[in-house]
Amino acid sequence: MIRFHLRRVRARLTLWYVAPLAGVIVLYLAVVSGLLFWQMNRVLTHLAEEDLETIKGLLYFRADGRMDLHQEYHHHTEWRQVQERLLEVLTPDGRVLYRNERLGARTIGGSPFPGEGEHAYLERSTRMSDGTAVVLVSGRYDLQGKPVLIRVAYSEDLIWGRLRETLAILLLALPLALAAIAFIGYKMAARALDPVEKMARRAQQINSENLDERLPVDNPDDELGHLSTEFNATLARIGQSFEQLRRFTSDASHELRTPLAAIRSIGEVGLQQDGGPEEYRDTIGSMLEEVNRLTGLVDNLLTLSRADAGHITLRPSAFPLMPLVREAASLLDVLIEDKRLNVDLVEEEPVCALADRVSLRQAIVNIFHNAVKFTPAGGVISARVYREASWAVLALSDTGPGISPQHAGRVFERFYRADEARSGEKAAGLGLSIAQWAVRANKGEIGLASPPQGGCTFWIRLPAAPGPPAVRS
Amino acid sequence: MQEAGAGNNVGNRTMRVLIVEDEDKMAEALRHGLEADHYSVSVAHTGEEGFYLVSTETYDLVILDWLLPGRDGIEVLTRLRQRGVSIPVLLLTAKDATEDRVRGLDAGADDYLVKPFAFPELLARTRALLRRGVAETTNRLCTADLEMDVAAHKVKRSGKDLALTAREFDLLEYLLRQQGRVVSREMLARDVWKESARYTPLDNVIDVHIARLRRKLDDHFEKKLLRTVRGVGFVLGEDGA
Numbered sequence: 001m002i003r004f005h006l007r008r009v010r011a012r013l014t015l016w017y018v019a020p021l022a023g024v025i026v027l028y029l030a031v032v033s034g035l036l037f038w039q040m041n042r043v044l045t046h047l048a049e050e051d052l053e054t055i056k057g058l059l060y061f062r063a064d065g066r067m068d069l070h071q072e073y074h075h076h077t078e079w080r081q082v083q084e085r086l087l088e089v090l091t092p093d094g095r096v097l098y099r100n101e102r103l104g105a106r107t108i109g110g111s112p113f114p115g116e117g118e119h120a121y122l123e124r125s126t127r128m129s130d131g132t133a134v135v136l137v138s139g140r141y142d143l144q145g146k147p148v149l150i151r152v153a154y155s156e157d158l159i160w161g162r163l164r165e166t167l168a169i170l171l172l173a174l175p176l177a178l179a180a181i182a183f184i185g186y187k188m189a190a191r192a193l194d195p196v197e198k199m200a201r202r203a204q205q206i207n208s209e210n211l212d213e214r215l216p217v218d219n220p221d222d223e224l225g226h227l228s229t230e231f232n233a234t235l236a237r238i239g240q241s242f243e244q245l246r247r248f249t250s251d252a253s254h255e256l257r258t259p260l261a262a263i264r265s266i267g268e269v270g271l272q273q274d275g276g277p278e279e280y281r282d283t284i285g286s287m288l289e290e291v292n293r294l295t296g297l298v299d300n301l302l303t304l305s306r307a308d309a310g311h312i313t314l315r316p317s318a319f320p321l322m323p324l325v326r327e328a329a330s331l332l333d334v335l336i337e338d339k340r341l342n343v344d345l346v347e348e349e350p351v352c353a354l355a356d357r358v359s360l361r362q363a364i365v366n367i368f369h370n371a372v373k374f375t376p377a378g379g380v381i382s383a384r385v386y387r388e389a390s391w392a393v394l395a396l397s398d399t400g401p402g403i404s405p406q407h408a409g410r411v412f413e414r415f416y417r418a419d420e421a422r423s424g425e426k427a428a429g430l431g432l433s434i435a436q437w438a439v440r441a442n443k444g445e446i447g448l449a450s451p452p453q454g455g456c457t458f459w460i461r462l463p464a465a466p467g468p469p470a471v472r473s
Numbered sequence: 474m475q476e477a478g479a480g481n482n483v484g485n486r487t488m489r490v491l492i493v494e495d496e497d498k499m500a501e502a503l504r505h506g507l508e509a510d511h512y513s514v515s516v517a518h519t520g521e522e523g524f525y526l527v528s529t530e531t532y533d534l535v536i537l538d539w540l541l542p543g544r545d546g547i548e549v550l551t552r553l554r555q556r557g558v559s560i561p562v563l564l565l566t567a568k569d570a571t572e573d574r575v576r577g578l579d580a581g582a583d584d585y586l587v588k589p590f591a592f593p594e595l596l597a598r599t600r601a602l603l604r605r606g607v608a609e610t611t612n613r614l615c616t617a618d619l620e621m622d623v624a625a626h627k628v629k630r631s632g633k634d635l636a637l638t639a640r641e642f643d644l645l646e647y648l649l650r651q652q653g654r655v656v657s658r659e660m661l662a663r664d665v666w667k668e669s670a671r672y673t674p675l676d677n678v679i680d681v682h683i684a685r686l687r688r689k690l691d692d693h694f695e696k697k698l699l700r701t702v703r704g705v706g707f708v709l710g711e712d713g714a
Contacts, residue, residue, distance in 0.1 A: 281703070288704025292658075295589050296676075302569070311570065331666070334681040369674050431674065 013189040018182045022174070029170055033163060040159040041135060045123050048137040048152045051085060052121065055150060056141050059089065059098070067098040067148075086134065086153040097148060106130050108153045109138065116140065117149060125156070132157070195224045199231070211239035244413075251415035255297055259290040266290070300430040304414065307437045314356035314441055318465030321392050322347040322385050324357070328364045329383070335372050336381075344382040351385060352465035353392040355442035360462070363438035363446070366431040367396055367458045374400040374456075391444075392464040397457040402450040411448065412436040435460075488603055489513045489531065493523035493546065494538040494565070503536065506592050507599070520544035527553060532560060534602055536595075539566035539577065547580045554581035561602040565590075591657035593706055614649040617711045619690070619698060621649055630694065640665075641686050648699070648709035657706035683707055 058070040067089060086108060089098040094111040107129045116122055117138040126136050134153040141148055199215045206213050214235065215228040270283030306312055322345075329336070329343055336343055353360070371381050379399040386393055403411060410416045415429040439446040444462035490512045494500040497518075504514045515532070517523035520541045527535060539546040550562055564582035566573065577585050584598050614621040618631045623646060628635045637645065647665050648656060662668045662675045683699070691697045699709050 285703025285705070291589070292704065306570065313571070331675075332678060334678055334685070338681055366674070 010186055010189040010193060014182050014186045017185055018178055021181060022178055025174060025177075029167070029174075033167060036166065037159060037163055040162065041125070041156075044135045044154050044156075044159065045137060047081060048135060048154055049121055049123075051081065052137055052139050052150055052152045055087060055152060056139070056143075059143055059148075059150070061144055061146075069098070069100070084154055084158060086128075086155070088151040088153075090149045090151070092140070092147050092149060108134065108151050109136055112138075112149050128153070195228075199224075199228060203231075206235065208242060211235060211242055248414050252301060255415055256294065259294040259297070262290045263287050263294075297430075300434065304430065304433060304437065307434075307441065312359070312441070314359060316354055316356050316442070318352045318354050319357055321351055321353045321394060321462070324361055324364055325368075325383050325385060325394060327361065328368045331365060332368055332372055335369075339372065339375070339377045339379075341372065341375055341378070342380045344380065346382065346384045348384060348386040351387040351392040353462040354465040355444065355462050359438040360442055363435040363460065364394065366435040367446075367460070370431060371396055371398040371400070371456075371458070374398065376400065387464055388461070390464055391461040393459060393461050395457055395459045397455060399455050402452075402454040402456045403448065404450070408448055408450055412446070487511065487513045488533045489515070490534045490536060490599070491515050491517060491523065491526055491530075491532045492536045493517045493520065493541065493549070494536070495519065495541050496538075499538075502592075503595070506596070510596055512599075520546065520549045524549050524552065527558060527560065528556075534599060535560055535562045536599070537562055537564050537582075539564060539568065547577065550580045550582060563595075563598055563602060591659055591705065593655040593657045594660050596654060597651065597656075597660060614646065614652075616649060616652050616709065617696065617698060618694075619649075621646060630690065635689050637686070637689060640682060641689070644682055644686055645690070645709075648707065651709075653708070653710040655702050655706050655708045660706070 054073070055069070058073050060068060060070065062068050069087075083102070085100065086103045087098070087100040088096070088103060088108045090096055090112055092112060096107075099105075109124075109126055110129075117140040122136075122138045124136050125133065127133055133156040135156060136151060136153040138149060138151040141150060195216070195218050202213070202215050214232045217225050217228045217232070219225045220229060266283055266286050270280065270287075273279070275283070303312075325345060329345060368381075368383075375381055375398040381396065381398045383397075384393075384395045386395075407416075412432050412435075414433045436446050439460050439462070442462055444460060446458070446460050448456060448458045450456045490507055492500055492503050492507075492514060494503065494516070495518050500516045500518070504516055507514045515526060515530075517526050520543055523535070523537065523541075524544070526532075537546045537550060541549075546564060546566070550564070553560070553562070561583045562581065563584045563586060564577045565586050565588060566577065567588045569587040574585050583602055586595060586598060612623045614623065620629045621627070626642065628637055628642065628645060643665050644661065647661065651660075658676055658679050661679050666675060666679075668675055683701070687699045690699055696711075698711070699707060701707055
């Protein structure tokens with residue numbers, strides 16, 4: 001299929017330039033023929049003029065008053081110019097004095113018109129009485145005291161014959177020349193398209209198993225090399241997504257299996273033992289706890305997959321950022337109190353964010369919850385809200401253990417846990433992923449900074465609403 | 474309003490509930506649960522059967538599954554409403570996208586519950602649907618020696634004032650209104666904290682609040698009123714363990 005298409009591109013390319021070329025050549029031939037005809041016509045006229053002068057000297061009146069021509073002037077009477085010559089001599093009032101043999105009974109130009117050839121040669125293309133197209137030159141002379149009009153003509157057939165011959169040769173050569181050009185062009189197109197075929201063959205072999213293969217780049221600077229490079233970049237991105245998906249699937253099945261395994265074991269063990277109602281109640285309760293964990297996990301996964309598919313509708317509006325931060329803090333206040341954390345909320349300047357409030361609230365609650373979870377008892381969490389260029393920024397710092405650089409880039413990945421020892425945590429490492437999705441969906445950015453001396457700062461940047469922040473009751 | 478456990482007969486009449494659910498295990502669990510709460514329960518396994526039963530018998534409530542073989546729940550519901558049947562319908566479904574909710578409610582469902590749900594939640598919704606139109610604006614709530622005056626924002630146990638925070642007060646009010654019945658964390662998150670999103674990490678927050686409320690409520694008294702039902706939720710009432 002690919003090969004067939006390539007062939008067709010080559011053929012099309014060849015056709016595309018052979019067809020206009022043929023047109024140009026035909027046009028060129030037409031123009032050249034016209035010019036040639038004009039040129040030959042001039043030459044013939046010139047000949048006729050010369051001939052006229054010669055003939056003037058050769059004409060004489062015989063004793064019987066009839067006119068004749070000295071034939072002995074031409075040593076070679078078979079000379080073409082003499083043979084093709086058409087000669088007519090008339091009196092000014094149109095009486096025929098002489099007609100040469102070739103002309104016979106035909107007339108060349110009809111009756112003379114006043115002043116014909118009187119002061120200069122009269123040159124014209126005309127038709128004889130039998131319809132033959134001729135080049136005619138006439139001149140008026142005094143011959144032995146009598147005024148005569150001499151007309152010399154040559155048939156245009158002479159020109160046409162030549163022209164036909166030339167054209168026939170040229171037209172015969174044309175298809176041959178075009179065929180040669182087409183052949184060369186086809187070969188050139190084939191050569192130019194060769195890398196495409198190579199790319200196609202390679203691309204055919206690439207599937208989900210060997211996404212790290214790349215297309216050959218013959219010359220990175222030409223168009224095809226550019227195409228290959230771009231295609232390779234796309235492959236790299238797809239490969240990355242695939243890798244992420246693969247990891248996600250394996251992580252997800254692991255996370256789903258853990259509570260399932262627990263439910264199973266608890267149930268099986270509970271059945272084996274002959275316990276009283278109290279013990280069974282406890283067994284069932286324990287299973288239900290795992291079910292709740294499973295349910296929460298599936299809910300979060302659904303949220304993320306729906307977010308990935310773009311099925312969550314956002315309703316952006318402008319609102320001050322600080323109250324949202326306070327809301328998140330007050331939602332978690334009991335946890336904060338329980339751990340005796342100091343929370344410091346600072347609004348450096350009032351700033352409004354342009355975002356979907358519901359999803360953004362989710363993001364802020366999640367990073368706040370994360371901070372509360374990982375800050376040891378008695379620690380400090382401080383939130384700062386400020387404006388930076390066109391961004392509304394929230395920076396949330398804690399005095400937790402911090403995150404090492406090799407983990408920092410991955411904390412937003414699904415199911416990722418910086419510390420494997422924490423895997424006993426109930427939340428399955430999706431909170432920050434959801435936060436990241438929510439912030440990005442709102443055209444913002446999320447990130448973290450963790451200095452070596454400990455502690456960690458999560459920041460969220462969102463497009464700030466223009467103008468002074470609206471007062472919100 | 475001393476109403477213990479199961480009072481699901483209005484005017485001495487037992488409430489009749491029809492469950493339309495194709496999955497046997499689920500249907501049986503619902504039947505057992507509702508019967509234990511003193512409802513009279515019928516089960517239909519297909520949409521056609523459900524439609525037939527609603528058309529020929531009298532029920533007070535239909536619990537309708539969305540995904541059914543043959544005619545699905547939405548079709549059944551739409552046809553019932555077209556015929557002018559105004560019986561309350563609680564729609565059950567695994568679909569929880571906002572558009573699905575809107576579709577379900579547009580088709581004429583009175584309420585919508587996403588699977589998997591906590592059973593106490595189903596009971597609460599069932600009660601709410603059957604109570605429709607009956608205003609419940611009691612301002613004085615009590616159980617055992619616990620009294621609450623909602624309007625005055627005061628709570629007393631054995632005549633002694635309890636100092637509760639606003640959130641604790643709301644929590645206790647909700648538990649009192651649902652007294653004797655198990656209340657799940659999802660119900661508390663939605664009705665007391667007003668969190669609509671299912672994925673908000675509120676479980677820890679709720680647990681801490683419950684622990685504090687319990688300390689103030691039960692610590693100094695012999696009789697414990699607030700119990701945790703493991704894996705399900707919490708219950709407030711006299712018949713404690």
